[in-house]
Amino acid sequence: MLQDKIKQFTEEIKGFAPTSAVDVENFRLKFLVAKGIVKGLFEEFKTVSTEEKRTLGKVLNEFKLLAEKTYSDAQAQFAQTKKSLQREEGDLTLPGEGFQLGSRHPLSLVRKEIVEIFKKLGFIVAEGPEIEDDWHNFSALNFPPEHPARDMQDTFFVEKKDGNDIALRTHTSSVQVRLMEMGKPPFRAIMPGRVYRNEAISARAHCFFHQVEGLYVDENVSFADLKQTLFHFVQELYGEGTKVRFRPSYFPFTEPSAEMDISCTICKGEGCQLCKNSGWVEILGCGMVDPNVLENCGIDSKKYSGFAFGMGIERITNLKYEIRDLRLFSENDVRFLSQFETELV
Numbered sequence: 001m002l003q004d005k006i007k008q009f010t011e012e013i014k015g016f017a018p019t020s021a022v023d024v025e026n027f028r029l030k031f032l033v034a035k036g037i038v039k040g041l042f043e044e045f046k047t048v049s050t051e052e053k054r055t056l057g058k059v060l061n062e063f064k065l066l067a068e069k070t071y072s073d074a075q076a077q078f079a080q081t082k083k084s085l086q087r088e089e090g091d092l093t094l095p096g097e098g099f100q101l102g103s104r105h106p107l108s109l110v111r112k113e114i115v116e117i118f119k120k121l122g123f124i125v126a127e128g129p130e131i132e133d134d135w136h137n138f139s140a141l142n143f144p145p146e147h148p149a150r151d152m153q154d155t156f157f158v159e160k161k162d163g164n165d166i167a168l169r170t171h172t173s174s175v176q177v178r179l180m181e182m183g184k185p186p187f188r189a190i191m192p193g194r195v196y197r198n199e200a201i202s203a204r205a206h207c208f209f210h211q212v213e214g215l216y217v218d219e220n221v222s223f224a225d226l227k228q229t230l231f232h233f234v235q236e237l238y239g240e241g242t243k244v245r246f247r248p249s250y251f252p253f254t255e256p257s258a259e260m261d262i263s264c265t266i267c268k269g270e271g272c273q274l275c276k277n278s279g280w281v282e283i284l285g286c287g288m289v290d291p292n293v294l295e296n297c298g299i300d301s302k303k304y305s306g307f308a309f310g311m312g313i314e315r316i317t318n319l320k321y322e323i324r325d326l327r328l329f330s331e332n333d334v335r336f337l338s339q340f341e342t343e344l345v
């Protein structure tokens with residue numbers, strides 16, 4: 001009868017121990033929907049005698065409240081578990097976080113670009129040590145003993161060694177000497193590397209920076225070859241139409257020597273702050289290898305001639321990307337570095 005049914009379902013509900021949100025939903029479907037048990041029992045209630053109604057009305061109402069409370073408690077319990085799961089494992093339905101790719105350092109990008117241009121012209125890449133002796137850094141390159149560049153002011157000395165002091169190389173020209181000592185002409189090489197000078201660090205100077213040295217030695221190499229090679233290089237690096245000009249200069253290891261300017265990459269020669277309104281900016285030193293240097297390296301200067309050039313990678317990079325402060329290159333500030341190309345290699 002109705003009373004028995006209520007008793008039986010009350011026990012079932014009291015024993016309800018859901019283990020998942022699915023159990024909770026099944027409970028709702030069984031007891032609380034329009035065609036569920038609670039509604040069914042109320043329908044049946046309409047058919048019982050007035051006598052019975054008096055006693056069962058209260059019981060039935062309590063049964064209904066029990067069913068509703070059991071459901072809402074169970075629902076809250078599983079909502080809670082779902083939330084704590086989300087907190088522990090994260091919401092697996094959210095899109096992934098992704099990972100940040102690093103980017104190439106601007107100096108590496110520019111070094112690579114310079115090397116690629118010269119490789120196409122048949123230059124090989126050579127490297128030498130950063131800790132160098134006096135012979136390779138100075139003497140073989142025709143620096144007279146009293147030359148100011150040997151002064152403590154410019155050079156970081158590592159060790160005094162009667163006349164062949166050990167120091168951090170002050171330029172990559174030392175690699176020319178190592179290369180020529182090792183082999184026989186022809187030489188056609190590009191030599192990138194880090195160099196050191198005893199300078200106070202500022203926006204315009206640093207105690208270490210990077211250079212690329214170039215050397216071409218063979219029979220009948222002329223200044224015209226030097227000009228054409230460097231002109232081509234500038235067109236490749238800064239674009240067709242970039243103008244070049246050579247000014248006479250002096251380096252102990254080249255004769256004649258020159259400095260090469262290019263039309264300002266920022267104002268295109270109109271005049272701006274960077275080129276100090278001259279329309280030109282200097283980018284490298286160059287010249288014909290001094291016969292003394294060839295002889296110092298065991299090369300017959302009557303038979304062979306050559307040209308050499310050297311440039312600062314920082315300077316080339318500054319002109320390319322309009323960077324005004326050298327310190328940015330070594331501070332490792334991600335806000336600066338992340339602006340450059342990302343390569344997936």
Ligand code: DAH
Nearest residue numbers: 171173285286287308309310
């Ligand atoms: N070694 C020079 C410097 O550090 C740059 C240089 C000038 C290199 C002329 C050369 C050259 O090979 O021919 O300032």
